[in-house]
Amino acid sequence: MVKQRVQDWQPTKDERLLDQIGWASDLVKAKRLAKKHKRPLFVFTYNGSTTRAHAIALQRC
Amino acid sequence: MRASSLSNKKVIELLNAHFLPVYVDSTYLQANADTDTVELAAYRDLFAELNRANEQRRKAGERRLSTGTVHAYVFAPDGRALDSRHVAHAGPASVIEMLEGAVTTLKVAAGKPIVAPSSQSPRPDCADDALTLHLTARYLVPSNSSEARQDVKGEFVPLDASRLGGERSGQWSALPSEDWYVLERQEWSRLLPNARVAVGDSWEVDLKVAETLLTRFYPTTELNDLNKNRLDERSLKLTALSVEKDRVCARIDGRLKMKHPFYPGRDDNNFVNATIIGLIEFDSAKPHIHSLQIATDGATYGVNGKRLQQFGVAVRNVR
Numbered sequence: 033m034v035k036q037r038v039q040d041w042q043p044t045k046d047e048r049l050l051d052q053i054g055w056a057s058d059l060v061k062a063k064r065l066a067k068k069h070k071r072p073l074f075v076f077t078y079n080g081s082t083t084r085a086h087a088i089a090l091q092r093c
Numbered sequence: 094m095r096a097s098s099l100s101n102k103k104v105i106e107l108l109n110a111h112f113l114p115v116y117v118d119s120t121y122l123q124a125n126a127d128t129d130t131v132e133l134a135a136y137r138d139l140f141a142e143l144n145r146a147n148e149q150r151r152k153a154g155e156r157r158l159s160t161g162t163v164h165a166y167v168f169a170p171d172g173r174a175l176d177s178r179h180v181a182h183a184g185p186a187s188v189i190e191m192l193e194g195a196v197t198t199l200k201v202a203a204g205k206p207i208v209a210p211s212s213q214s215p216r217p218d219c220a221d222d223a224l225t226l227h228l229t230a231r232y233l234v235p236s237n238s239s240e241a242r243q244d245v246k247g248e249f250v251p252l253d254a255s256r257l258g259g260e261r262s263g264q265w266s267a268l269p270s271e272d273w274y275v276l277e278r279q280e281w282s283r284l285l286p287n288a289r290v291a292v293g294d295s296w297e298v299d300l301k302v303a304e305t306l307l308t309r310f311y312p313t314t315e316l317n318d319l320n321k322n323r324l325d326e327r328s329l330k331l332t333a334l335s336v337e338k339d340r341v342c343a344r345i346d347g348r349l350k351m352k353h354p355f356y357p358g359r360d361d362n363n364f365v366n367a368t369i370i371g372l373i374e375f376d377s378a379k380p381h382i383h384s385l386q387i388a389t390d391g392a393t394y395g396v397n398g399k400r401l402q403q404f405g406v407a408v409r410n411v412r
Contacts, residue, residue, distance in 0.1 A: 041407040046254035049100040052205025056350040062115035073168040080118035089214035089271040
């Protein structure tokens with residue numbers, strides 16, 4: 033029962049579509065790459081956590 | 094927005110083919126003393142540019158760009174602010190319009206993503222003898238609900254994820270939240286008994302270790318500062334189910350009652366109430382934990398006496 037439940041409640045592929053986006057790791061790098069590759073910059077800003085860095089998968093946003 | 098536009102396949106296709114996407118946690122960046130000052134300056138520069146663009150628009154009598162800490166923005170490669178949406182107005186159709194507008198205006202050719210897509214919740218680095226645990230927390234719905242996943246058995250089951258990526262997919266309960274924790278050897282070894290055990294033997298887990306494990310057992314909320322949790326009841330008891338030489342399989346039974354406010358800075362009476370079940374397999378001689386799986390049973394979140402939300406937490410070790 034425990035193993036089945038743990039498996040059933042894992043995130044599915046459809047719930048991890050965020051992972052299919054080629055995100056830059058930080059804003060400084062994103063700006064540099066946007067300029068270098070002549071691509072517009074898409075910035076998503078959200079209110080996350082004062083204590084948890086790079087934890088978007090944890091956040092309600 | 095994570096459950097709506099950022100789970101929409103057309104949005105993802107546009108971002109990967111034409112843009113350089115990045116996300117920024119405005120709260121962490123502005124409120125944390127450890128923030129990289131260069132990154133913070135880059136963030137502030139975005140808003141300086143938005144202010145400049147809006148002043149120009151004001152003079153020209155044009156619509157001003159919406160600004161704030163929960164937004165989607167598009168900037169030209171040279172840094173000029175082009176467009177924005179507040180997340181409340183950033184459904185897939187609106188975001189697609191914004192992205193396609195920028196592609197047309199700037200004549201951006203399609204190409205491959207500049208940065209390779211990868212997991213946004215990667216396994217943390219840790220010592221070889223540490224125990225790395227992955228946690229999934231999700232809201233559950235009755236299995237006879239029209240929103241319920243049909244392939245999972247149980248009275249309460251996960252939401253059907255095929256609804257993600259739509260105009261009305263942005264509810265806070267739509268996606269699971271993921272977290273990681275790393276238990277160093279001196280912590281995980283306190284899950285194990287002090288002496289050899291036989292089938293049927295039970296032992297209580299050290300309260301500090303139980304607290305470390307259980308303080309993350311809450312559903313997706315806006316508060317992720319663990320120091321704000323108050324554990325009123327927490328216990329984990331292990332009982333040996335089988336013993337073969339040094340290899341022991343034990344069941345885990347526990348209880349959690351924890352005050353966990355929904356929002357930062359807003360005290361409320363939301364409580365987690367959960368029964369804990371699990372299985373652990375370990376080698377008592379080395380010692381070494383082969384596998385650890387923990388789940389909630391009948392967990393609820395909310396104010397007692399009012400409507401309670403069903404939710405579930407699943408924890409597993411990852412090598």
